[in-house]
Amino acid sequence: MAISVDSKEDSLTLAGKLAIRFPLLADPGLKTALAYGVAMDGEEIAVPSVFVISKDKRIRFKQVGESVVDRPSVGDILDEVDKARELSSKAVSTR
Numbered sequence: 001m002a003i004s005v006d007s008k009e010d011s012l013t014l015a016g017k018l019a020i021r022f023p024l025l026a027d028p029g030l031k032t033a034l035a036y037g038v039a040m041d042g043e044e045i046a047v048p049s050v051f052v053i054s055k056d057k058r059i060r061f062k063q064v065g066e067s068v069v070d071r072p073s074v075g076d077i078l079d080e081v082d083k084a085r086e087l088s089s090k091a092v093s094t095r
Contacts (some may be wrong), residue, residue: 001022001023001024002020002024002025003024003026004024004026004027005026005027006047008026018079030046036049036051048070049063049064052077052081052090053084054084055088060085060087061083
């Protein structure tokens with residue numbers, strides 16, 4: 001999923017334009033951005049950030065960008081998702 005401070009309407013337009021197949025959630029008032037420490041000081045936007053959160057609700061990967069272009073590649077994110085899945089499945093098997 002992705003979370004944005006954009007309006008629901010803008011997120012739906014973007015999802016349609018990019019054929020995004022995952023949920024885009026709205027963050028009015030920056031509540032989520034503030035909770036994760038990625039709200040941009042003095043602005044009504046969040047710093048570009050990527051978090052991979054496993055099913056056990058642990059942050060397994062985090063990158064907070066310096067600018068709009070400072071983002072990991074899709075391949076790097078998917079690698080981190082795979083790692084999070086492996087760690088989650090190991091945690092479940094040891095219980």
